[in-house]
Amino acid sequence: MSKSSRIISWRLFVLLGMLALVTVIFLRTTKVCDDPISYRIGKVDERFGITREEFAIAVNMAAAMWGKPLAREIFREDAKGNSVVEINLVYDYRQEATDKLKKLNYNIDKTKNSYEDLKSSFQNLKSEYEQKKTILDGEFNSYNLRINIFNKDVEYWNRREGVAENIRRRLEKEKDELGSLRADLQNKQDDLKRLAETINSMVIVINEIATNINLDLVNYQNTGEALGREFCEGFYEYKNGKQSITIYQFDNDYRLVRVLAHEFGHALRLNHSADPKAVMYRLIQSDTIELSPDDIAAVKARCGS
Numbered sequence: 001m002s003k004s005s006r007i008i009s010w011r012l013f014v015l016l017g018m019l020a021l022v023t024v025i026f027l028r029t030t031k032v033c034d035d036p037i038s039y040r041i042g043k044v045d046e047r048f049g050i051t052r053e054e055f056a057i058a059v060n061m062a063a064a065m066w067g068k069p070l071a072r073e074i075f076r077e078d079a080k081g082n083s084v085v086e087i088n089l090v091y092d093y094r095q096e097a098t099d100k101l102k103k104l105n106y107n108i109d110k111t112k113n114s115y116e117d118l119k120s121s122f123q124n125l126k127s128e129y130e131q132k133k134t135i136l137d138g139e140f141n142s143y144n145l146r147i148n149i150f151n152k153d154v155e156y157w158n159r160r161e162g163v164a165e166n167i168r169r170r171l172e173k174e175k176d177e178l179g180s181l182r183a184d185l186q187n188k189q190d191d192l193k194r195l196a197e198t199i200n201s202m203v204i205v206i207n208e209i210a211t212n213i214n215l216d217l218v219n220y221q222n223t224g225e226a227l228g229r230e231f232c233e234g235f236y237e238y239k240n241g242k243q244s245i246t247i248y249q250f251d252n253d254y255r256l257v258r259v260l261a262h263e264f265g266h267a268l269r270l271n272h273s274a275d276p277k278a279v280m281y282r283l284i285q286s287d288t289i290e291l292s293p294d295d296i297a298a299v300k301a302r303c304g305s
Helices: 003-029 052-070 093-103 112-158 165-212 221-228 253-267 293-303
Strands: 037-044 075-077 085-089 234-239 242-247
Touching (some): 037 052, 052 075, 052 253, 052 293, 112 165, 242 253
Parallel strands (some): 037 085
């Protein structure tokens, strides 16, 4: 071997050695669970009817699920730790829609039967709303016409020096009737608004169930921005160097733990699973608070044994 060949071989050996060292360092530093990931409890909205202590218990249970297969702590409650994940319970249109329908005695159990029942009720309420709105629009038009005639009549008699008693009584009677009519129309308008809110809540819940069990979504124009976003019960976010988990909706204690566990999985940088039974499946289809074999394989691959 020539001298130049030996130099090239030596340089190649050194280069490969440096590359191997960099790879080892990279792999060691990119492990997200070499040390327990710290988390703290942030906002807990009282409208959920759950105390801060009860929420903390659910969070602890969800965090412990990921450490169980490795027989060590993966997450630790420590507000002063490094890279703290803040966990919040935020009440918004998702939970509000579910609570509203439950108060109206609608069955919500995220099954196909529940979906079909709600969809049938939605169609009936939608027809009722459209019929009442058409009638109310006509009544408001008639009211506005009477108001215009009354105002012109009053203006006419105000320009005259005197008003006959019978004319005055007629105007007073018309004023009282218009006042009563306005109050009645206002009550009907408020009822129609409540009906629209119920329909909007129903659409939100129907689409949440449909998303979970792969059925057709309901499209209803009055639901506004809320339906422009995918219904999600929880959300993990890493932004500007800060991590957070926000829970928006849950049906029961088991569901809360499972939603939290799913978002903790994202905090571990785990991807969605193709297994519908897995905690890390993109849709939450079970209240079971146990990791699936696919979840266990994923956390072991990420965190080692």
